[in-house]
Amino acid sequence: MFDDTKPATKLVEVNNLKMHFPIHSGLFRRHTGDVKAVDGVSFDIYQGETLGLVGESGCGKSTCGRAVLRLYDITDGSIVVDGDAIGDVRQKDLRTKRPTMQMVFQDPQASLNPRMTVQAIIQEPLDEHTNLTKAEKREKVLALMDQVGLNRKFSGRYPHAFSGGQRQRIGIARALALNPKFIVCDEPIAALDVSIQAQVVNLLEDLQREYGLTYLFISHDLSMVRHIATRVAVMYLGKIVELAPREELYAEPLHPYTKALLSAVPEPDPDLHDTMERTILTGDVPSPSNPPKGCNFCTRCPAVMDVCKQIEPEYREVMPGRFVACHHYNDVTTTAEQTAASEASDRQSLRNGA
Amino acid sequence: MTDTSIDARNDAEARNQWWDVWDQFKTHKGAVMGACFFIFIVLAVYVGPWIWSIDPTYIDVRARNQGPTWAHPFGTDQLGRDMLARMMAGGQTSISVGLTAMGLALFLGTLVGVLAGYFKRIDGILMRLTDLFLALPLLPLLLVMVMLFRQPLSASFGPETGIFILIVIAIGITSWMPTARIVRGDVLALKEREFVLAARSIGTRPGKMILRHVLPNVMSPIMVSATLGIATAIITESALSFLGLGFPPDFPTWGRLLFDATDFMQQHPQRVMWPGLAISLTVLSVNYMGDGLRDALDPRIRGL
Numbered sequence: 150m151f152d153d154t155k156p157a158t159k160l161v162e163v164n165n166l167k168m169h170f171p172i173h174s175g176l177f178r179r180h181t182g183d184v185k186a187v188d189g190v191s192f193d194i195y196q197g198e199t200l201g202l203v204g205e206s207g208c209g210k211s212t213c214g215r216a217v218l219r220l221y222d223i224t225d226g227s228i229v230v231d232g233d234a235i236g237d238v239r240q241k242d243l244r245t246k247r248p249t250m251q252m253v254f255q256d257p258q259a260s261l262n263p264r265m266t267v268q269a270i271i272q273e274p275l276d277e278h279t280n281l282t283k284a285e286k287r288e289k290v291l292a293l294m295d296q297v298g299l300n301r302k303f304s305g306r307y308p309h310a311f312s313g314g315q316r317q318r319i320g321i322a323r324a325l326a327l328n329p330k331f332i333v334c335d336e337p338i339a340a341l342d343v344s345i346q347a348q349v350v351n352l353l354e355d356l357q358r359e360y361g362l363t364y365l366f367i368s369h370d371l372s373m374v375r376h377i378a379t380r381v382a383v384m385y386l387g388k389i390v391e392l393a394p395r396e397e398l399y400a401e402p403l404h405p406y407t408k409a410l411l412s413a414v415p416e417p418d419p420d421l422h423d424t425m426e427r428t429i430l431t432g433d434v435p436s437p438s439n440p441p442k443g444c445n446f447c448t449r450c451p452a453v454m455d456v457c458k459q460i461e462p463e464y465r466e467v468m469p470g471r472f473v474a475c476h477h478y479n480d481v482t483t484t485a486e487q488t489a490a491s492e493a494s495d496r497q498s499l500r501n502g503a
Numbered sequence: 504m505t506d507t508s509i510d511a512r513n514d515a516e517a518r519n520q521w522w523d524v525w526d527q528f529k530t531h532k533g534a535v536m537g538a539c540f541f542i543f544i545v546l547a548v549y550v551g552p553w554i555w556s557i558d559p560t561y562i563d564v565r566a567r568n569q570g571p572t573w574a575h576p577f578g579t580d581q582l583g584r585d586m587l588a589r590m591m592a593g594g595q596t597s598i599s600v601g602l603t604a605m606g607l608a609l610f611l612g613t614l615v616g617v618l619a620g621y622f623k624r625i626d627g628i629l630m631r632l633t634d635l636f637l638a639l640p641l642l643p644l645l646l647v648m649v650m651l652f653r654q655p656l657s658a659s660f661g662p663e664t665g666i667f668i669l670i671v672i673a674i675g676i677t678s679w680m681p682t683a684r685i686v687r688g689d690v691l692a693l694k695e696r697e698f699v700l701a702a703r704s705i706g707t708r709p710g711k712m713i714l715r716h717v718l719p720n721v722m723s724p725i726m727v728s729a730t731l732g733i734a735t736a737i738i739t740e741s742a743l744s745f746l747g748l749g750f751p752p753d754f755p756t757w758g759r760l761l762f763d764a765t766d767f768m769q770q771h772p773q774r775v776m777w778p779g780l781a782i783s784l785t786v787l788s789v790n791y792m793g794d795g796l797r798d799a800l801d802p803r804i805r806g807l
Contacts, residue, residue, distance in 0.1 A: 220704055245706075251705075254697050259696055259698065262716055263720070273707065323705075
């Protein structure tokens with residue numbers, strides 16, 4: 150499932166998506182700034198593939214996933230899901246589009262209403278979008294419970310009587326109820342312990358094979374993303390810094406942040422663990438309300454150049470199927486147009502030095 | 504409980520949540536005692552008159568100001584009317600005023616609270632309105648309302664129903680504010696919960712969202728303010744009657760009985776005691792019930 154065998158149809162196209170949350174402060178609650186949770190993100194998801202979205206806490210992964218489903222009113226950009234542009238549609242008119250795109254949430258405890266039985270929870274999408282009779286709905290709910298591996302007998306129980314893994318299965322059954330094409334999995338395994346994580350991921354994979362589902366799989370667990378994703382997008386401070394097919398990204402990361410992120414994955418082999426070189430980042434992620442000038446990563450980048458602090462790198466395809474936003478991979482002519490001649494020569498010498 | 508019984512129960516279509524609530528409620532001793540006592544009082548005032556058939560307005564001047572006797576277990580008043588019969592008649596009014604006024608206050612409070620909490624746009628206006636009502640001095644407002652509307656309402660609905668409507672509305676619209684505030688706070692917190700977001704991702708409409716996800720989860724505070732509301736309503740009605748502004752003088756309520764009895768407090772203290780005791784015990788039992796209900800409605804306490 151590399152880029153050469155990639156299915157051709159794009160199910161989801163996201164272009165320059167921005168999600169800014171306003172900050173109001175002072176006596177009169179004036180609009181004094183924005184938290185730029187997602188700041189100009191573009192990616193496509195092809196039919197039947199899994200796009201992994203990774204990044205550290207607070208980089209805007211979840212916000213991005215929710216914004217793609219229009220759970221927020223986005224600030225800017227366009228979203229096309231299954232041929233329909235949903236970026237600027239009113240929430241009310243979006244209702245008919247909802248069955249195509251569903252979501253599995255991070256915290257299975259919080260995403261299930263504690264006062265509804267499993268039956269009622271899984272049945273809710275059917276209540277909203279279909280005209281089935283009560284018996285038909287019940288039959289469909291029981292069938293869904295079978296599919297996700299829940300005992301039919303549990304349909305009358307409340308969510309708090311289940312374990313974390315079972316709750317996540319309830320959430321998955323609810324997302325499947327309307328036969329969606331596209332599911333955003335917002336860290337579906339982060340709240341589960343390791344043995345259950347594998348079960349849930351395998352369940353997601355089985356369902357994908359069976360129904361041809363397309364996933365946007367948000368996670369901070371790089372090894373799990375490596376297991377499930379077809380292509381991987383790496384986010385840092387509201388922007389995608391690198392997007393590449395899985396094998397290539399893990400074998401040869403291009404962006405310095407991806408390199409640092411991958412070197413943080415624990416190495417199971419003790420000998421390798423002791424000898425491997427790690428890129429250890431210093432400092433903290435800058436505030437998304439006040440991102441640094443130039444490249445967002447320039448404050449922590451081990452390979453920072455002068456130009457990085459001045460000009461934002463363009464997010465572009467440097468090799469077929471591989472996108473990266475880093476000055477190291479920009480050819481000289483494009484950046485030279487953007488900068489003054491003196492700066493360009495400085496950078497040139499720096500790069501030659503490196 | 505064995506495994507089979509658990510399975511048998513869970514295999515049923517869906518066990519009504521209220522059965523779980525009842526199971527938990529039963530374990531709260533104070534609440535069960537309160538509920539029993541409240542039921543006893545309700546039965547006494549509504550069924551009692553069928554058994555104790557003396558007319559509460561029958562005047563027997565020769566038997567006035569009597570202490571407890573077998574003919575008049577609670578004694579008689581200054582006109583020789585039987586106190587037990589008057590207590591029952593008064594209880595009917597007091598309890599029905601309490602329940603209806605509480606219902607009205609609860610409806611208004613929940614409506615305002617849910618709307619303010621759920622729809623950000625009207626939050627400011629509704630909460631300032633709530634503050635406005637909270638800032639109104641209750642008693643003078645009631646006095647003005649009674650003075651202004653007593654005559655027209657009595658004329659169109661008859662003196663007793665007219666006053667009943669007036670008192671219920673007066674108490675209802677002056678006591679919904681705490682409920683509104685509590686409910687708004689809970690709705691605000693609830694709105695940020697992930698299951699509400701999940702419902703939005705399904706495409707649930709706002710109306711259904713409130714009925715299906717928000718209201719059931721703010722049930723606990725609503726039920727608690729309901730029981731406290733009954734108590735407040737009975738006390739407010741008593742205060743109004745005590746001030747002579749509630750029902751007509753010959754129409755007994757617990758508050759009016761108390762008011763009439765204060766003139767004879769030194770000679771016949773039992774006449775103050777009975778209505779006072781009835782009010783206090785009813786309020787107390789209702790409060791205990793509220794306590795138990797709050798526990799029973801909280802799924803974390805209820806377990807299972």
